[in-house]
Amino acid sequence: ADWAAAVAAVRGLSADARVLMICHVNPDGDALGSMLGFGLGLRRLGVRQLQATFPGPPELPESFGWLPGLDLLVPERAAYPDPDLVICFDAASESRLGDLVDRLAVAGTTLVLDHHASNTRFGRIDLVDPHAAATSVLAEGLLARLGVPLDAEIAACLYVALSTDTGSFRFDATTPAVHELAARLLATGIRPGDISRRIFDTRPFGAVRLFGEVLGRARLDPAAAGGRGLVWTVATLDDLARYDQPPHVLESLIDSIRVTAEAEVSCVVKQVAAEEWSVSLRSKGAVDVSRAAVVLGGGGHRFAAGFTGRGSADEVMDRVRAALDGALLPA
Ligand code: 5GP
Ligand code: MN
Ligand code: MN
Numbered sequence: 001a002d003w004a005a006a007v008a009a010v011r012g013l014s015a016d017a018r019v020l021m022i023c024h025v026n027p028d029g030d031a032l033g034s035m036l037g038f039g040l041g042l043r044r045l046g047v048r049q050l051q052a053t054f055p056g057p058p059e060l061p062e063s064f065g066w067l068p069g070l071d072l073l074v075p076e077r078a079a080y081p082d083p084d085l086v087i088c089f090d091a092a093s094e095s096r097l098g099d100l101v102d103r104l105a106v107a108g109t110t111l112v113l114d115h116h117a118s119n120t121r122f123g124r125i126d127l128v129d130p131h132a133a134a135t136s137v138l139a140e141g142l143l144a145r146l147g148v149p150l151d152a153e154i155a156a157c158l159y160v161a162l163s164t165d166t167g168s169f170r171f172d173a174t175t176p177a178v179h180e181l182a183a184r185l186l187a188t189g190i191r192p193g194d195i196s197r198r199i200f201d202t203r204p205f206g207a208v209r210l211f212g213e214v215l216g217r218a219r220l221d222p223a224a225a226g227g228r229g230l231v232w233t234v235a236t237l238d239d240l241a242r243y244d245q246p247p248h249v250l251e252s253l254i255d256s257i258r259v260t261a262e263a264e265v266s267c268v269v270k271q272v273a274a275e276e277w278s279v280s281l282r283s284k285g286a287v288d289v290s291r292a293a294v295v296l297g298g299g300g301h302r303f304a305a306g307f308t309g310r311g312s313a314d315e316v317m318d319r320v321r322a323a324l325d326g327a328l329l330p331a
Contacts, residue, residue, distance in 0.1 A: 020083035021052040024096040029164025031090040034136040036069030037157030041148040055098025068153035084108040090135040092116035118299045133173035136161030155188040210243040225324045228264035236271045254280045277309045292323035
């Protein structure tokens with residue numbers, strides 16, 4: 001990771017420089033938390049012309065509605081037409097930026113903060129570390145090198161990001177350095193219980209019942225994934241409509257289904273349009289689901305990946321099973 005170039009790019013900004021921050025489509029806690037936390041830090045540094053945005057629908061899950069720094073967000077089309085610096089958070093490739101990729105071309109320079117192994121190094125300056133547990137680790141590292149002290153607002157954003165991508169400090173990416181960063185964030189006085197409840201443990205009753213129905217239809221394929229087992233389910237737009245829920249409530253469904261003891265791999269197929277599906281894949285360690293996702297046109301991490309599939313849900317699942325058989329890791 002090119003820290004010196006990243007520090008120089010920020011330090012070299014003039015007082016009236018325009019900075020645009022962007023992150024991947026359907027922003028998760030890491031994308032949004034690292035972007036807003038870093039943005040609050042830039043504001044403390046005196047960067048005044050500062051905007052943040054993300055591609056796709058502008059609505060955010062209610063669980064993020066309390067995040068500090070939301071005032072940095074502008075609707076995509078209102079974002080600076082000619083930023084001096086574009087900073088991109090948590091996106092492995094330009095394909096994750098939707099309509100916003102054209103902002104990269106008009107920027108004076110571009111800085112990419114990311115931690116996906118599949119990152120295509122599409123920035124002028126790439127701060128990319130596949131060993132980082134979250135993009136927020138890189139955001140905090142850069143803020144520290146810029147001399148920006150952590151405060152409770154910055155820390156809340158970065159804590160959301162870190163706890164999201166480590167599965168609340170449960171995944172193997174949870175290194176001593178991750179806990180040390182968490183300790184520095186907590187030392188600002190943020191309340192982890194409140195934050196976790198808002199981010200992970202709050203959903204409308206309609207969503208609880210929707211989960212019940214969709215999980216009730218889950219299927220187990222013991223022969224899939226080289227005999228290690230696959231558990232999967234499909235959620236349609238009609239399911240969402242019946243329970244009057246927005247699409248993003250389904251994002252945590254994968255965490256409910258992946259507990260299945262009999263399956264190495266779990267999969268949720270979420271309908272986006274008539275013949276378009278957003279597919280989430282998780283593995284427990286024996287299968288590289290990012291390899292399967294890349295084959296199917298997507299990407300992600302070794303044990304958490306996704307792609308967009310076309311056709312019927314059954315066709316998409318047939319392709320998933322075929323791709324998983326080619327994604328077994330050596331024992
Ligand atoms: P999720 O299942 O939570 O939506 O995504 C899990 C991981 O897979 C994320 O880290 C994200 O980077 C990656 N991912 C999900 N969907 C896509 C996609 O359509 N394309 C790419 N390249 N990556 C994806
Ligand atoms: Mn992300
Ligand atoms: Mn991330």
